[in-house]
Amino acid sequence: VYRGLEKTVWPGRFQILAKKPYFIADGAHNRDGAKRLAQSVRFYFTNRRIIYIIGILRDKEQEEILKVTCGLATQILTVPTAGERGLSSYDLACMASNYHDNVTALDSVQEAVELAYLLSDKDTVIIAFGSLSYLGGLMKMVEHLSVKKNRNDIGRDSHGKQRED
Numbered sequence: 001v002y003r004g005l006e007k008t009v010w011p012g013r014f015q016i017l018a019k020k021p022y023f024i025a026d027g028a029h030n031r032d033g034a035k036r037l038a039q040s041v042r043f044y045f046t047n048r049r050i051i052y053i054i055g056i057l058r059d060k061e062q063e064e065i066l067k068v069t070c071g072l073a074t075q076i077l078t079v080p081t082a083g084e085r086g087l088s089s090y091d092l093a094c095m096a097s098n099y100h101d102n103v104t105a106l107d108s109v110q111e112a113v114e115l116a117y118l119l120s121d122k123d124t125v126i127i128a129f130g131s132l133s134y135l136g137g138l139m140k141m142v143e144h145l146s147v148k149k150n151r152n153d154i155g156r157d158s159h160g161k162q163r164e165d
Contacts, residue, residue, distance in 0.1 A: 014040050017139055018146040021124040025139050030063040036078050037129055040124040041072050044127045053112045053128040055079040058087040070099035075119060077112045078105050081131050109138050
């Protein structure tokens with residue numbers, strides 16, 4: 001039982017997708033999940049620049065989630081969630097702006113991931129959370145970008161010039 005638990009993986013639960021910068025995905029889509037996420041952020045990333053990517057379905061506890069998490073972020077990027085339960089990034093950004101001054105509504109998850117990377121340095125922490133409905137695609141996107149970045153960084157310095165190894 002212990003070995004089985006050691007090997008258990010729960011995708012989308014404070015899952016590290018990339019490093020330098022850290023990119024974490026968490027399915028915090030209710031008050032309890034948001035509280036646990038906030039505890040983890042405080043424990044692991046105190047005094048770090050944090051960028052959130054948030055997408056929450058309309059029938060979830062958006063206000064409670066935002067109230068618990070927003071104070072820990074430097075920048076908040078909101079994304080739309082799809083379907084009849086979906087919530088626009090604009091509506092979510094309006095709610096988040098009640099708890100944070102630096103909120104940007106984006107049209108897609110891809111746009112949010114790209115902007116988060118552009119706003120980041122190696123010490124930044126990007127945390128995508130909220131509804132599980134958008135995290136699967138985000139996780140694949142970040143994995144693809146990380147592989148591409150690592151492939152392009154081989155043998156290059158931080159300015160893209162070829163290194164003499």
